[in-house]
Amino acid sequence: MTAQNLVATLDPHQGDAESEAAPPPPPARPDVSVVMSTYNRADLVGEAIESVLGQAEGSPEFELIVVDNNSTDRTREVVGEMVPRSGGRLRYVFEERQGLSHGRNAGIAHARAPIVAFTDDDVRVAHDWVAAIKRAFDEHPDVDFVGGKVLPRWPTAPPDWLADARCAPLALTDHGDEPFVVDRSRPLCLVGASLAVRRDVFDRVGLFDPAFQHPEGSVSSIEDNDFELRVWRAGGKGLYVPSMVATADVQPNRLTKSYFRKWHSDYGALSAGLLRPGEMYDHDGALVAVPPDAVTVFGSPPWLYRAALREALAVAGAIVRRHESDALAREGMLRQQAAGLAVNFARFRARPGRSYLREVGSAVRALFGGGRPRRAAEGSVARPS
Numbered sequence: 001m002t003a004q005n006l007v008a009t010l011d012p013h014q015g016d017a018e019s020e021a022a023p024p025p026p027p028a029r030p031d032v033s034v035v036m037s038t039y040n041r042a043d044l045v046g047e048a049i050e051s052v053l054g055q056a057e058g059s060p061e062f063e064l065i066v067v068d069n070n071s072t073d074r075t076r077e078v079v080g081e082m083v084p085r086s087g088g089r090l091r092y093v094f095e096e097r098q099g100l101s102h103g104r105n106a107g108i109a110h111a112r113a114p115i116v117a118f119t120d121d122d123v124r125v126a127h128d129w130v131a132a133i134k135r136a137f138d139e140h141p142d143v144d145f146v147g148g149k150v151l152p153r154w155p156t157a158p159p160d161w162l163a164d165a166r167c168a169p170l171a172l173t174d175h176g177d178e179p180f181v182v183d184r185s186r187p188l189c190l191v192g193a194s195l196a197v198r199r200d201v202f203d204r205v206g207l208f209d210p211a212f213q214h215p216e217g218s219v220s221s222i223e224d225n226d227f228e229l230r231v232w233r234a235g236g237k238g239l240y241v242p243s244m245v246a247t248a249d250v251q252p253n254r255l256t257k258s259y260f261r262k263w264h265s266d267y268g269a270l271s272a273g274l275l276r277p278g279e280m281y282d283h284d285g286a287l288v289a290v291p292p293d294a295v296t297v298f299g300s301p302p303w304l305y306r307a308a309l310r311e312a313l314a315v316a317g318a319i320v321r322r323h324e325s326d327a328l329a330r331e332g333m334l335r336q337q338a339a340g341l342a343v344n345f346a347r348f349r350a351r352p353g354r355s356y357l358r359e360v361g362s363a364v365r366a367l368f369g370g371g372r373p374r375r376a377a378e379g380s381v382a383r384p385s
Contacts, residue, residue, distance in 0.1 A: 030089075031060035032130050032196070033111035037067045037095075037103025038121035042074040044249070046082065051124040053086055060134040065110050068094045069103040101208035101223045104192075108202060117196035122249040123150070125194070132244040133196045136179075143181075144236035145197040145228070147190025148244025149174045155252050162255070163325040166332060169220075169263035170250050175240050182228070183237035184287040190238055192224045194246040205230040212270070219259060220266035222274065229274055232287060257328060264332040268339030298359050299348035300341050308337040 034052050038045045045066070052064045064086070068075050079092045095106035108116055117133055119125055126132075129148075136146045150173045152158075167173070173191050182188045205227070212223040228238060253259065275281075280290050283303045295302055311334040318327035348354060 029061075030063045030113040031134055032062040032115045032117055033107075033113035033199075034062055034064045034117045034119065034130070035067065035104055035107030035111065036064065036119055036121060037069050037100055037107065038071065038075055039069040039098065039103075040071045040073045040075065041121045042071070042078045045075060045121040046078050048119070048121050048123055049079070049082055049090065051126075052119065052129075053082075053089060054127060055130050056127045059128070059131045062130045063089050063091060063112065065091045065093055065107045067103040067107045068092065069100075070094075070096050070098050097210075099210050099213040100192075100221070101210040101213045104223075105207045105210075108199075108207060111199065114199050115196055116199055116202075118192050118194075119246060120193045120248070122251075123193050124153070124247045126245040126247075129194075129244060129246065132241060136239060136241045136244065137196070137198065140239055142237070143239045144201045144231050145190070145195065145238040146241045146244065147173075147196075147238060148194040148241045148246065150191055150193045151245065151247050152250050153247050154250050156255075158250075159255060161257065161325045161328050166329060168267070169260050169332075170254055171248060172250075175242070177242045179242060180240050181237050182232075182240060184232045187229065187232055187281070187285065187287050188240075189225045189228055190240060193248055194244055195224070196244075201231060201236065205234050205236075212274075215270070218266040218270065219263050220270055222267070222270045225271060226274060229287075260328065260332060261335060264335040265339045268336030269343050271336070272340035272343035296348075296359075298341075299344035299351075304337060304341060308334060308341065311337060 036045075036048060036052070038048075049064065049066060052062075055062065066079050068079070076092070076094075079090070083090050083092065091110065093106055093110050095103050104118060107118075115133065115137055117130070132148065133146060137143065140146075150171065152167070152170065152172050171191060171193060173194075175188070180186070182190060208223045209226050210223075212221060212226045214221040231238065278290050280288060280294070280301070282288050283301070297305060311330055315327055315330045315334060318324075318330055348359070
């Protein structure tokens with residue numbers, strides 16, 4: 001990523017973003033660079049910008065880089081009107097290549113701080129969000145990235161069937177009020193709407209990969225999962241920081257059962273595809289190397305088949321009890337597992353020298369022989385984020 005790909009920081013005297021006076025100079029060297037990528041949300045991005053600029057008095061020095069991801073609405077004008085009153089903190093960058101990864105990477109290229117934080121154009125961060133980020137890194141110098149809560153701002157009352165459903169399809173997350181480490185032994189993805197990374201981590205593991213941003217036809221994306229997985233592979237770790245709070249607008253088109261079902265199926269397939277040859281998740285969700293004695297059935301570990309069977313029975317039970325929300329939550333997990341099994345079966349079919357008869361024998365022994373394999377097999381799906 002080079003500056004040649006980008007339009008320079010917005011000059012408020014140019015084009016249709018004129019002002020009477022130049023904005024104050026930015027902080028000499030901010031502690032935190034906040035990157036916000038936006039596309040055609042001129043009606044939302046102003047409030048998101050205000051939430052970042054409205055950090056409490058005494059907050060660490062920060063800058064806000066808004067990356068216009070090739071918008072065709074008034075995004076440039078909205079940002080330009082806010083630059084003069086930002087105290088020199090707000091900067092505008094244009095990135096022609098569309099997609100969240102391209103937008104984030106453009107912001108990283110312009111960031112001047114040792115910590116780069118990310119939020120979205122439909123998110124409102126708390127007044128102490130930047131302070132919570134800086135404090136977490138100061139108190140945990142061995143941590144590579146931190147992530148916090150993303151709570152909902154509902155457009156209407158949430159439907160009853162959402163009560164037991166996981167909120168990952170809505171890009172929401174709340175793992176409670178106690179911090180914990182995420183690493184290879186607990187590979188839980190911290191979502192990018194409230195995420196911060198040490199700048200030098202990008203030098204070690206690379207930027208966000210555009211290959212994992214919303215594949216065509218998918219309602220899920222896994223650029224956060226891919227990036228954090230690369231950190232874990234390199235021996236790094238993250239930290240869940242409950243005091244790092246943001247609130248996200250829940251998009252009305254996502255409040256349908258069909259959206260939830262498709263999200264879980266898409267996420268399961270994409271997540272299974274992240275694993276490299278020789279990697280797997282064990283039955284506790286830890287990322288481990290495939291052991292020599294790993295047991296597979298058509299490319300998947302026997303425990304995954306058992307888990308899918310248990311989930312299918314749980315769905316049926318919830319339907320019989322007429323517990324709609326529990327049935328949908330269970331169905332979401334089942335869809336993830338089924339998608340992962342399908343990806344692993346496709347990998348199995350592509351192997352040279354595969355034997356369907358041998359796999360059927362393995363299946364019979366694994367499913368009816370009792371006990372559970374010590375490890376999972378290459379290509380098994382992760383526990384949901």
